[in-house]
Amino acid sequence: MTSPQSVVLTILHTSDIHGHLYPTDYRGPGDKPLGLAKLATLIRRERSQTASLLLLDNGDFLQGTPLMYHYAKFDRSGVHPAARALNALRYDAVVLGNHEFNYGLDLLDQAISDSNCPWLSATITRTTDGQPAYGQPYRIFTPVAGIRIAVLGITTPYIPNWEEPAHIEGLSFEDALEATARWVAHIRANENPDAVVVCYHGGFERDPATGAPTEPLTGENQGYAICERLAGDIDVLLTGHQHRLLAGEVNGVVIAQPGSAGQAMARVELEFEPRPEGGWTLRRKGARLLMAEEADTADEEFLSLFVDDEQRTQHWLDQPIGRTEGDLSIPDPFIARQADHAFTEFVNRVQMAVTGAELSCAAIFTNEARGFGDRITMRDVVSNYIYPNTLKVVRLSGRDIREALEQNARYFEKDESSGGLRVSDAYLEPKPQHFNYDMWEGIDYVLDISKPVGQRVVKLERGGIPLEPDDHFTVVMNSYRAGGGGNFDMLKNKPVMREIPTDMTEILADFIRESEVVQAGCDHNWKVIY
Structure with missing residues (x-):
């Protein structure tokens, strides 16, 4: 139960949208329980009911639907559709996923420059000097009452195993576990955060409930190892990449993963209590999933931003x-x-x-x-x-x-x-x-x-x-x-x-x-x- 003096912060987390703005899979007619327009309805509802909110995306936004493909290959006019979506819904930060590179660095650079919010990744660096290649590795947010929330962006380092070399030229990819440990230590030592949230475009190499291995330990997914090694240092691990529906806790770290294609969104709640000497203590935390099917309708105001793109795409498809x-x-x-x-x-x-x-x-x-x-x-x-x-x-x-x-x-x-x-x-x-x-x-x-x-x-x-x-x-x-x-x-x-x-x-x-x-x-x- 919330105490009278405590403050509650809500974090909404999407991941692996894969270009699904409309509630369709493009294979046939009919409204499907997916897509960012359905989640937009839930996001607006949460904003109306929540005083303090952060909205984060965990990557793989630019690829996955004919609309995004058509824009990348045949259009490229105006603001990138992904950036239009991020700006309209007032996202606070986005993490780079592996599929962000599928159409080359020029299109990625356009999407980033068109976006009003920062794109984060501590693991993607420039080969020339080892510095973060895209903006910054983390961002400090103070959404309410001076509470400091650190959001660290981490991307799976396995990208060179999949991507065309020309699409990642000049970039290096650092091990996710090692980078997370190093940057979390830096944040704890220098930023005085009240909570540390890691947004990781990667998943779990072990069953979150039992710890049993679920895949070869290649370094593609290291979520469980992050929760083991950094228990007590991070408070929330928001994941993606595997397209799983997860919400729970591993080693005291709240975890969530909201599937793919806009089928769900994670809702994390953090309750802070004031300390007598000043500052805040994280008293309670938890996560659950909000399913797209909870939205009665797609957000028409949101979809109005993409009408021309969708019409051109549908004409091309047919x-x-x-x-x-x-x-x-x-x-x-x-x-x-x-x-x-x-x-x-x-x-x-x-x-x-x-x-x-x-x-x-x-x-x-x-x-x-x-x-x-x-x-x-x-x-x-x-x-x-x-x-x-x-x-x-x-x-x-x-x-x-x-x-x-x-x-x-x-x-x-x-x-x-x-x-x-x-x-x-x-x-x-x-x-x-x-x-x-x-x-x-x-x-x-x-x-x-x-x-x-x-x-x-x-x-x-x-x-x-x-x-x-x-x-x-x-x-x-x-x-x-x-x-x-x-x-x-x-x-x-x-x-x-x-x-x-x-x-x-x-x-x-x-x-x-x-x-x-x-x-x-x-x-x-x-x-x-x-």
Whole structure:
């Protein structure tokens, strides 16, 4: 219960909006329980009911919807849509996420300069002098009664494993745990804060409830280690990146993570009590999630800022660019991942055609992917290929390829209740990772899920001849996978034979336009058995 003399501060925290301003996923009609316009309704409600409020975003704002893609690739007029959103809702600070770099530094610099609030990151520095590359590492806020709130921005250092080198030229990425420890010590020693809030575009490498490891300790996510090492030094850890819905406490540190695409927002409450000698003591703290579905309607005043952008985007999405002959639809993505399918064969064939690579691998990114119908529009392309990946051709050995296929085979588990297959928990927790299961073209292979993990590739041939460990091939894949993303360490640091700097969505669209008619084909070069 709040004492008469205490002061309560509310922190609202969004993360991984991924360009979702409207309550839509752009795949079809209908109002969805997501998007910043829905959260804007909740933000305005909170402002009307709360005397003291900080509004923070935790990154991955600039990429993820056709609206943001269209602006980045074809428009760039006026204030960046992300900055318009941040300014309209009066955000106090934003942390840089890994996807902020997807469209290059020029667009990122524009979004930052267009924003009225600071962008923070203590872990992203200039290679030349080691100084923070974007504004400042932290900001001190005094929202009420002289109470000093330190907000430290931290970004996952794993970005060089995913991003195009040209998009991060001149930048260095520091370990999140070490940077947080150093900067928190600096803040405690020099700023006399009443509370320290760490906004971390990264997640948890361990289960927040049990501490059990949930992923390889690569340094991509270090939230649990931060709570362990800095318990007592930080008060709140606001996280993101993993798209999880979390609110609770780890080692006395209040934690929150509000999913993605504007499906939720974290609400943190800090209660301060005055000390007799002056100053404040943090007496109580807690976090909960506010779901977008709690908003009856999207904020129309907010959406009015993006009407022209949305109209241009919708017109672009509905442009017909080609048609199909044969079946390129995906009625069930799970079934399509169990044997060669016409749609993935098409994507792989396009990748091989534009690069000249001998082999190719590609994924069905989400369970919402539905392939192509008789008529293909840009909406179909961006709905199926949702990431702004470019292509790389790397030189792999037969040993590398076998290891990559064994990693793919971990996607499946035997479902003992039905006798069939299911997606393994490792690919569902802490978030669905269907994008980390690849299907290959140019080789013939069989994955047997009844075999032990690591021994599931029971056939691996090319032209009827088994692949030897020391054979070498050129393989085209997306830039994320070529960097080892998705626990494909065997693909990291391989010789790059060729790079295609064009987004894969543009490559697919151009191929379809030039072909006019896409013929469905499938050579049935691989399958999964159990």
